[in-house]
Amino acid sequence: MPTQTKLTPQMTAAEVNELLKSAYPQLNAEYASYEAIEVFPGGCTVRLNADERHLRPGGTVSGPSLFTLADVGGYVCVLTHAGADALSVTTNLNINFMRKAEAGPILGHCRILKMGKSLMVFDIDIVAGPDQHTVAHATGTYSIPPKRHHPHEVK
């Protein structure tokens, strides 16, 4: 399936991880579990290092944890491809849960489906386990705020 290879990321995975940490000081403990591991033209790969805090009864990774991974994947896409404006917000996210995932690394393969002026649409395949089975799939939209023109803006 097609990826939009004409898009150009403006940040590396390491840079966007730094941004995630500073943008979310109070959630640091939780968000340290979520990180970008690769940024490429038109998408990114993110990872949840799922431990006991992310499990629901039966030892499977909870829905909110997988939702958060999908949301972080979209956020990494918008930060790296639309400029580092931490004020972009999710307007819609649709997620299908398909298989159980156990504690351990959960990968999210994220594609930008549309990068518009005010909206970015993305989808994400969330995979886990030895066979890298699809455990969930999500589609979402981020609203991109109009560019501000502050002279000292970090962008």
Added chain:
Amino acid sequence: MPTQTKLTPQMTAAEVNELLKSAYPQLNAEYASYEAIEVFPGGCTVRLNADERHLRPGGTVSGPSLFTLADVGGYVCVLTHAGADALSVTTNLNINFMRKAEAGPILGHCRILKMGKSLMVFDIDIVAGPDQHTVAHATGTYSIPPKRHHPHEVK
């Protein structure tokens, strides 16, 4: 808009809150923030007592926190109306984020749209603030496992 008043809940809000606590021992710290405040025929009202842990930069309640409230709302619906089978799982959840919510009580008004044998569909209006503005709306599906017939089943 119609609610399915022919449905009959089999548990009170207090009983389902007990169940939420025992079913989620390891998440207790987090899930204490989420509770059922009313159960009625065809739906329920749930509440997130949003504090600093639920905020993202700018002081607004995070998307994952609102997603969790929607998911808990559906879970309370399925537990109270389909029998207390903690093994029901979310198969789909679609959420639209519409306004910012600040720390404080966030209410979720939840309706059962369909209670089938194997699937329950619900929606939830999430409201907050002095005017009880709609801050998010979600629709979701829970998969209901087939009834087990163990003689000592706790249900």
Added chain:
Amino acid sequence: MPTQTKLTPQMTAAEVNELLKSAYPQLNAEYASYEAIEVFPGGCTVRLNADERHLRPGGTVSGPSLFTLADVGGYVCVLTHAGADALSVTTNLNINFMRKAEAGPILGHCRILKMGKSLMVFDIDIVAGPDQHTVAHATGTYSIPPKRHHPHEVK
């Protein structure tokens, strides 16, 4: 559940039906089956008069026909509440199908969940039959184009 009663429609059901006809000349034959029957602050009621063309095998109203009713419901909302700009387009629509509907009148009760500057979010309860059972439910987003300032603009 709350409706946004502060919103004020700028057109009647009869006026918006005229607009639907002129905006969709080539689809007239099909769209004559879809009409607004009421417009009120914060929402509208639309109707599909389902006949043989809208049925799939087994005599039930097809998914695309119900999708179209949901889409028309959102379009009537945006036309009547955001100004008669026929260029508004659907950006997202999520629909759950819950019960079968037979030929005959199908009603869609439509609420505006958010009327923003550039996006409108709505949901719709689609009901049919003697008991007005919910047969489908949809949530959608319309993108509202920036106001144009043509001197002779009909708005």
Added chain:
Amino acid sequence: MPTQTKLTPQMTAAEVNELLKSAYPQLNAEYASYEAIEVFPGGCTVRLNADERHLRPGGTVSGPSLFTLADVGGYVCVLTHAGADALSVTTNLNINFMRKAEAGPILGHCRILKMGKSLMVFDIDIVAGPDQHTVAHATGTYSIPPKRHHPHEVK
């Protein structure tokens, strides 16, 4: 992104096109515009030959037409991979519209994300134009009825 190559289709594109025609006699005129062009392990490719009937004002392919292509894509997946039971029904479909498409061939690349006993989840990339740009993306769920055991069942 991964496709479930372990799945095995039980019908060819030609066979499923025959089935679509006989299963939808009354919709034949319309559904002749929609066809399967390839069936492969874990997915299929479908095509809408968009003409004037599928356009909305401005000459762009309408939302309901793209929704129908997505729905047909899922239907072809379930018919070819779960057995030719025409009674499978869509329970959920979420679609994002991203770019305008003009009259002409519109392709839908469809993947099965999960083939369960009672539910199939799929997604579809809908592309068009000289660059095969993504014009829409959908995710959906089909409910698969329990196998019936009629001796003369065509399956």
